[in-house]
Amino acid sequence: MTTKVSRQVSGHVVLGTLGVLCVFPIYWLYATSLRAPGDIGSLSPLPWPLSLDNYADAWRTIDLTGMLVNSAVVAVCTAAGQLLVGLFAAYAFTVWRFPGQRLLYLLFVGSWLVPFQVTMLPNYVLLSRLGLLNTIAGVIVPTLCSALGVLLLRQHLAGFPRELLEAAAMDGRSSWATLWTVVVPALRPVLAALGILLVINAWNEYFWPALVLRDNAMVQLGIRSFMGTEGNDWGPLMATAGLACLPVFALYLVLQRHIVNAFVRSGLK
Amino acid sequence: MRVLIQAVTATVTAMALVGCGLGGGEPAPEAAANRVPDLAAGQQVSIVFESYNFGQAGPWTDTFTELIAKFREKHPNITVTAKKPQGNSPNPAADTVSSLQSQLAAGLVPDVAQLGFSDLDFTVNQLRAAPLDDLVGRDAVQANFDGARHPYAKPARTLGDWGGKTYGVPFVFSTPVLFYNADLLKAAGFDPSTPPATWAEVERYALAVREKTGKNGAYVDCLSKIAKDWCFQALVRSAGGRVISEDRTRLTFADPPAVEVVTMAQRMVASGATPKRTQQQAVDAFARGDIAMILESSAVQGTFAKGAKGKWDLRSAPMPAFDGRPAVPTNSGAALFVFAKDPAKQRAAWELIRFLTSEESFTTIATKIGYLPLRTGLVTDPAGLKPWADSNQLIRPNLAQLERMEPWVSMPGTNYLQIRDGMMEAVEDAVYQGKDPAATLKARQDQVSGLLAAGR
Numbered sequence: 001m002t003t004k005v006s007r008q009v010s011g012h013v014v015l016g017t018l019g020v021l022c023v024f025p026i027y028w029l030y031a032t033s034l035r036a037p038g039d040i041g042s043l044s045p046l047p048w049p050l051s052l053d054n055y056a057d058a059w060r061t062i063d064l065t066g067m068l069v070n071s072a073v074v075a076v077c078t079a080a081g082q083l084l085v086g087l088f089a090a091y092a093f094t095v096w097r098f099p100g101q102r103l104l105y106l107l108f109v110g111s112w113l114v115p116f117q118v119t120m121l122p123n124y125v126l127l128s129r130l131g132l133l134n135t136i137a138g139v140i141v142p143t144l145c146s147a148l149g150v151l152l153l154r155q156h157l158a159g160f161p162r163e164l165l166e167a168a169a170m171d172g173r174s175s176w177a178t179l180w181t182v183v184v185p186a187l188r189p190v191l192a193a194l195g196i197l198l199v200i201n202a203w204n205e206y207f208w209p210a211l212v213l214r215d216n217a218m219v220q221l222g223i224r225s226f227m228g229t230e231g232n233d234w235g236p237l238m239a240t241a242g243l244a245c246l247p248v249f250a251l252y253l254v255l256q257r258h259i260v261n262a263f264v265r266s267g268l269k
Numbered sequence: 270m271r272v273l274i275q276a277v278t279a280t281v282t283a284m285a286l287v288g289c290g291l292g293g294g295e296p297a298p299e300a301a302a303n304r305v306p307d308l309a310a311g312q313q314v315s316i317v318f319e320s321y322n323f324g325q326a327g328p329w330t331d332t333f334t335e336l337i338a339k340f341r342e343k344h345p346n347i348t349v350t351a352k353k354p355q356g357n358s359p360n361p362a363a364d365t366v367s368s369l370q371s372q373l374a375a376g377l378v379p380d381v382a383q384l385g386f387s388d389l390d391f392t393v394n395q396l397r398a399a400p401l402d403d404l405v406g407r408d409a410v411q412a413n414f415d416g417a418r419h420p421y422a423k424p425a426r427t428l429g430d431w432g433g434k435t436y437g438v439p440f441v442f443s444t445p446v447l448f449y450n451a452d453l454l455k456a457a458g459f460d461p462s463t464p465p466a467t468w469a470e471v472e473r474y475a476l477a478v479r480e481k482t483g484k485n486g487a488y489v490d491c492l493s494k495i496a497k498d499w500c501f502q503a504l505v506r507s508a509g510g511r512v513i514s515e516d517r518t519r520l521t522f523a524d525p526p527a528v529e530v531v532t533m534a535q536r537m538v539a540s541g542a543t544p545k546r547t548q549q550q551a552v553d554a555f556a557r558g559d560i561a562m563i564l565e566s567s568a569v570q571g572t573f574a575k576g577a578k579g580k581w582d583l584r585s586a587p588m589p590a591f592d593g594r595p596a597v598p599t600n601s602g603a604a605l606f607v608f609a610k611d612p613a614k615q616r617a618a619w620e621l622i623r624f625l626t627s628e629e630s631f632t633t634i635a636t637k638i639g640y641l642p643l644r645t646g647l648v649t650d651p652a653g654l655k656p657w658a659d660s661n662q663l664i665r666p667n668l669a670q671l672e673r674m675e676p677w678v679s680m681p682g683t684n685y686l687q688i689r690d691g692m693m694e695a696v697e698d699a700v701y702q703g704k705d706p707a708a709t710l711k712a713r714q715d716q717v718s719g720l721l722a723a724g725r
Contacts, residue, residue: 041557041576061326121374128375210357214368216324227359228325230639231552231572236326 026245033238040235054235055243058226061236064243067219070136071203072247074218077140078205079198083191086149091179093150094157095165105154112147116207124211138212143202149194156190157183193261196251200259203248219244305404305612305619308346314617315348316609319368319379322638324353324361332637340624347617352379362603369396369608380609381618383440386428386602387497387689389679393431398606400434405619410435413623419646419653422671429604437604438622441640443567444598444670445491445500447471447589448663451582453561457481464562464586468533471562471589475542478561485544487562488551492534492700494693495548499601499677500564501696504530506597506675507590512692517681520718522692523710529591531699531706538700545701564588566601567667571639574663587666598670599677628653641667684720691717 035042036051058064093105123142124133132138160183168178184191206220216222223244226237252259308314318337322329337349355371356364365384372378373396384392392398401410414421421439429437451461457478465471475486491500502512510526513519521527537543546554555563556576565573570585577583590596605625607618624630631642636657641664642648648658648668658664680688695713699706 038579041553043557121371124371125375128377133375133377207357211355214352214355216353224359224361225324225326225330227361228329229321229360229362229566230325230329230568231556232549233327234553 029238029245030242032234033242035235037235054239058236058239058243062216062222062225062240064219064222064240067217067222068243068247071218071220071244074136074139074205074209075199075202078143078202079195081140081144082146082149082198083195085145086153086194087179087184087187087191089145089150090153090157091183093154094160095175108147108150111145112151120208120211127212133212134214135212136217139209139218143205143208146198149198152194153187153190156187160186189258189261193258196255196259200248200251304406305615308613308616308620311346312613313346313348314613315350316380316614316617316621317350317352318381318621319352319354319365320383321354321361321365321603322383323351324364328638332634335637336625336630336633339629340621343624344617344620347620349621365603366391366396378608380607380614381621382606382608383603384437384606386439386600386604386677387499387679388685389429389431389437389604390681391679391683391685392606393436395683396608398436398608399615400436401438401607401619401622402434404607404615407435409619410438413438413626416628416644419628419642419644419650421643422645424671424674424676425600425643428600428602428676429606437606438626439602439604439643440626441568441634442600442602442643442671443641444600444667444674445503445564445588446567446570446666446670447562447564447586448555448570448573449562449584449586450555450558450560450577451584453478453482453484453558453581457561461582461584464584465589466586467592468589469592472533472537472540472542475537475562476540479541482561484558485546485554485560486542487537487564488543488546488555488560489534489537489564490548490551490566491564492531492693493548493697494690496693497601498689498693499599500566501530501693502677503588503597503599503675506599507588507594509591509594511678513678513680517678518721520688520692520714520721522695523707523714528707528710531696531710533591534696534700535703535706539703567641567664568601570663583663585663585666587670598674600671600674601677641671643671645671680721682721682723684717684723688717688720691720 031045031047032040033054034050034052035047035054036049037053037057039047040054089108093101119142127133127138127142130138132141164182164186165178168182173181204220209218210221213221216225219240223237223240226233226240320333322333324330333351337351340349341347353361354364354368356368358364362385365382366388369378369382369384414426425439425442427435428439428442429435447464449461449464454461454464454474457474458481459474459477465474471487478484478486489500489504490496491504498512505512505522505527508526508529510521510524510529512522512527514521534543538545544551544554544560551560551563552565552569552572554560555565556573558577558581567585573583588596588598605622607615607622609615609618626643628644628647631644631647632654634640635642635647635654639661642654645668647653648664649655658668679685682688691713692710695709698704699709
């Protein structure tokens, strides 16, 4: 009995310690953002007196509203596009048999294994030729197909009862109607979970937007507006970083169950 | 007749030799026809200006935006699109060269770009910046340096030169300055009005500060890869050496003067005079008042002033020397280069450079951002920057060092960054990881010397 209790206690201590270690950088981010500008270098664990000056400074110095809107547009459009492409591809791979199907599917899966650094430059040159450099569309378009989305949805659709598809065909429904009236309603939990995961992934993306956009038009890039050769302006930098984290935190609070579900389904984390 | 033929032959030969550039030491004056023509009245031109100053919010972006607006008022026919370098480094100044490279790959190049002096060789020989002497004539370039009232400081005029021609007009610069916390020096028993002038004194002061106040002594921000090599070059030059031979064909950073510098720095770390910190940690700790002295770029002065405000007494002193030898500061900073290919854009680019390096612009930049003007006469001009300079005593060492600084020598060839980083990694390994200075520097010099030849 004692051993069981002590194991439970030690387990909780380890988990608690790890939890604190994980949360501490986020706490420090908000603590620093709430310090008075004159105390910004302070190492005191509790910021006092509290001040919103850094948030006001960030808001005054950069176009935070525009950046947040742009980031939201990129995250939502990217996720929606990836979901749609994933759904169509997975549906096609599951419902029909066609020559080269296996090869095509392997190509989709294989594209997941190609490092971003390999595709980065060709995509950049293509965007340049299309005149999409330094545009929000340029950030979204090359990322509209997610191999992860195709892979996950195809796995789920593989287990979809074929009887339902056959019954829909016997009812005289077209493939298009079957997709939207039979398949999608049945896959709603999966699509919701995957959609959340894709939004979070797109929101957290830094490298690709940084390559395409040069004017710090998204909040993830706006953070670096406070870094430079003359030193870093930690106060507004932390305030902007804090604001950039808020939408994901809010999403997590509201859709906690779905997000955990999404991670479990994707086999990640 | 024979004499006439000989005379004609000699004349033709001489003319041919002159035409081939073999005619003597002085460069032949270039024909005016080669110059880019002035813009015709009402001729509309659009150019792109790429500067890392647009990557930092606040006074940097605001001041340069204001300057571009003023330029537009003076040149209504020239439209300037200002951009920051493309890339994903937190510090936009780190993206300048890679930004140009990626844009070259995509066939888009800015017409004017602000690039660092350490990239000069690469900028001229690989990125193919246009020689300003050829574009607008040497006289026009020199006339711009002379200015309307205040000429450029003499050592600054040639910082953007390559092979006898001016490619870049120096724009911003900084030198290594010893910033110190006067309160901590006082607490350690020293007179803060006489800061250390030699490295031996720095070490002595630093150990005393550590012993008597418990704070850290001195940090030298010249000894890590992230600090690049501009300040390390200053230390090695102060010790009587160079990191590369004067003809830039042989690396010399394993020679005794460089070894002496690294050994001194390693000893300071081992004795506790220097804390083992990263560049960012040291800058923040000094701004917080936790380190007594830091040898740092004068460009970081604003960060220190903000940290010290109302809390401790920030002062500055010239870069310390090695015993019996004069300190040789080198410069960090950047120049403005033209990459435009179209003659009209080239002319517009030159007009922008002239405006940005004018007395008026330097005055605006100094008062709003704090950069020291390269037209140093402005700081003694009551109608110029004298009031500003009088209220900014911290700039004095930087200003004094400008008159005796030596250029930051860029590494040659396409592998210049690997050579520079390789050298600084070896310095870092010796200073902070305790490796043998002579052996570590020698091994790395042998290793990267191959890159020197391969990159030519």
